[in-house]
Amino acid sequence: MIFSHLLTVQSGGIKRSSLEVLARGLALADALNTNGYATELHAVVCSPEVADWTAEKWSAELGAYGVDTVWSATDESFKEHNNQALLAAMQTAHSQATNLEAKPSVVAMASTEGVKDILGALSMRLGASVVADVSEFGVAAEGDGLQLTATRPVMASKAQTQVQTTAKHVMVSVRSGSYGILEAAGGHEGGTPTHQPVKIAHLNVDQTDSKLQTQIREIITAAADTIDLNEAEAIVAAGRGVKDETAKALIAELAGVLNAGIGASRALTEAGVYDPSVQIGQTGKVVAPQLYIAVGISGAIQHVAGITNSKVIVAVNKDADAPIFEVADYGIVGDLYEVLPALIAEIKRLKG
C-alpha cells in the first residue's frame, strides 16, 4: 500500500506538524513492511520555495524519514494557500503514486486550516473515506484495502471517540502535537549517514482548473508579521509587568525562538503598548494553545476557561502570590528582565 503525506513548507523548512505525521507514517510503514505488506512512503510538497532545494537539502529535511518519493510542485500558484491548485496537485500525485489508484492508500496530513479547506473535496476526488482531526491512528491491511483505526477527541477534548474505517483509500488528518518528530533528521558531520537519499519527482499539475476558478485577490492579516493567535500552537502573553520597550523586545524574542504568537492583556492594549488585535481574554481573543506563557500577568483578571484549556501554562511573575500560579503548570517567580533572557538563552541552546 501507499502512504502519501502532504507536507507544508514554512520558513525554509518542512513544518513541524507535517513531520510529526510523517514520523508516524514511517513507523506504520516499517511495521507493515516487516509483516509482509509492501508499503511505500510518499510525500507531496507544493511550494515555490522548494524549487531551488538541492539534493542535500532534501536529504537534510527528509532523509531520516525513509521517504521513497517526494512529489514536488513548485508553481507560483502554490505561494499562498490555493485550494484548487492543492487539490489538483494532491490528486495527480496520488494517482501516480498508487499507480493510478490500483494500490490501497492512506493520505495523511496535519490537521491545519489549509488541510481542513481541502479535506472534503479531496475525499470526493480520491473516493477516499476521511477520518479528521485525530490524536492517534493505526493502519492494518484488510482484504484488498486497509483498515484505519483512530482516536478522536470530541466536545473540546472532554471525551474521546474510537473511529474505524475499512476502505481502499483513506484520508486522515492529525492534530499537531500528537506525535513526536525524528531527532536525527538534520545533517550530521561525519559518521554513518542516518538517512537515505530522497528521490524527487516533479509534479506537473494541470493548472487550467485552478486558473479559471479561484484567484487570491487579497490577503488580509491583522498585523503583517505576527502569527495568528487562533492558529498558534504557542503563545507568549504579556501583562502589566511588561512596561517598556526592553521588556517588549524580550517578549518578542521569546516568542521568536518558540515560533509563538504574541498576545497581550487588556491593560496593555488599552494603554497602547500593544495593538488591540492581540488582546487575549476580556472579550478579546479566545485561545487554547499547546503552550501559554504568561509574562508579568497577575492572573487576577485573566479569564480562566481559555487558559485552563491550554495544554501547558507557564507563568513568570515577580509576585509569588499572584493568582496566575494557581492555574499554571510551571511557575517562575522572578523578575522578567532576568528570567526571560535566561529562558531565551536556554531555549536557543536546546534548539542547537
Next chain:
Amino acid sequence: MKSLAERLGLVGYRNQSRSEIKPHIVVDTDICNSSCPHKCTTWVCPANCYTLDENQKVHFQVEDCIECGTCMYACDQGAVDWNYPDPEIGRGVNWNFG
C-alpha cells in the same frame, strides 16, 4: 476539592477555538467603578467572570460565562446588559450532563 479553575476546565464551551466572538453580556464597568456601593458581581458569579484588579476596578470577561443569569439579578445598578449568546458567533456553554 477542585478549584474554580479546575471546575471551569470541565465545562464544554461553544466556539472554544474561535478567536473573534460576539460577547453576549456587556457590562458598563464605568457604573461599577463610579457609583456602585457593592460591586457584588465580583463575588456572586459562579464562574468568576467579574474580577477586581489591584486598583479595585471591576473587570468583566465573557469567555468563562456559563449563562446562569445570576448577574442579571444581582446587579441593581443597571450595569449589566444581559442576553443569550449568538449560536453562530457567540460563546456560551454546551452542557454534557446538565
Next chain:
Amino acid sequence: MEDERFDAIVIGGGVAGLSAAMTLARANMKFLLVERGEFAGAKNVSGGVLWGSDLAKLVPQYWEEEDGGWERFVNHRRLSLMDAQSAFTLDFKSSHWNEPPYTGVVVLRARFDNWLAGKVQEAIDASDYAEESFIATDIKVDQVIMEGGRAVGIKTGDEEFHAKVVIIAEGVNNLLTRQVGLQTEYVPADHMLTGIKEIIRFDQQRLEDRFQLRGRSGMSNEFVGWATDGVEGGGFLYTNKDTLSVGLVLSIADLRAQKKSPHDILSHFKTHPVVADAIEGGEVVEYSAHVVSSGDKRAMPREVYADGVLIVGEAANLLLNAGKAIQGMDYAMRSGILAAETVVEAKASGDFSLGKLADYRKKLDASYIMKDINGFQDAVHVLHDPIMQHKVPNILCDFGRSFFSIDNQPTAKSKDMILDAVRRHSSLWEMAKFGFKAGRSL
C-alpha cells in the same frame, strides 16, 4: 387561500417547550419549535428530579425503553437538616414506588431534553403536518414581533416566522416575557436563586452499593441548614445512573448581602462529614450553574398570557419549593401541555383572541400547579425563614446528639433534651410560635 402561518411557534426546547410541542404534534397542529442551543438540553441545568406522572402521558411506557433519557426512578426520599457535624434525616424508602409510572425520575437535562426532542420529532413525523412542523436548533429569538399590541411571530437575525400564537418557553431568564410587557425589564434578586452543582462520576456498581440501589431505583436527598453556610437556600443530592448530582440553590440577594461566593459554598457543602462520606471516591466531571425560581409568587410575571402570547414553564416562574421537593420540571411539563391544549381549542373554534387565550389562565388555575403555588406560599416563606434555615437544624442536631448518645451517665428524659436544645439556640416561645406557623403552612 391557505394561511401560511404556523398555528404556534414555541420558543425554547426545554421541558415546557417540548411538552407543548408534543401535545401540538399529537393534535395535528402546524408548529415550529426554536431552541437556541446546539441540541435540546445543551443550555439547560436542573437539580434535578422530574416529579409526577405527566411524563407517562407524554411518552407512554417510557420506562420500557432500554436507554430512555431518564436516569433513575425515585423510591427513596431523604430530607436532612444539618449542623456542622451532623445531619438529622427524615428517611423514607418504599417499594410502593417501584412500579411505573414512577413518582419521580432523576434526569440529566442534556440527555433528557435531547431524548424528549427525539420523541417529539417522532410525533411530528406521525402528524398531518410532518413536512411543515419542525424543531429548529441553533436559533436564538431576538424578539417577539408585535403588531398593534398583538404577538404575530418571532424575529431571529434577519429571518421572521409568523404564527397565530407564540408560546414562550424560554426559561427562567425570561427576556422575551419582559419584551412583551408581562414582566418588568429588571427583575430584582429578592426572590431568585442561583442553582449550582457538580456531576460526580462513580463506577456504577459502586454507586448502587453505596446507595443501596437496585436495578434502576434511585434516591433523592434534600438538605437545609449548615449546607448553605448561612445563606438562604438548600442543598440536594440525587443519584443518576452512574453519577451523582450534588449541589445547592442559594438566594441571590443573600449571597449579595453576605458577600459569599456560590462556588465556595458548594465546596463547603461537600466537606460536611455526611456529604463527604456520600461522595467519597467519585470524580467530578461537570460543573454547572443556573438561576432558578424560588416559588415565591412575588417574582412571577403579572400574567401568563397576552394577545397572541402564552407563557409556560419557568418563563412564568412556575416552580415550587415548599421544603418537600423542588417542583419545576413537572410544572413546566403540565403548563406546556395546557398551553398547547389552549391552542388546539383555539384552532378548533377559529378564535385566537385574547379572550380565548385566557382559557390557559383558567386551566392553569384549575390545575395542581396554581393550587399548590397559591396554597403553599406560606410554606415557601417558612422555608426561607431564618429560623427554619438556621435554628431548627441546629436544635434538631443538638437534640439528636443528646438523644442518640449513650454515655454511661443517668439518661435525661427526651422532653428535657428537647427543651435543652431549644434553649441553646432559641426560646420555647419562639419555637412554639414558629411551630404553629409552620404546622399551618405545610
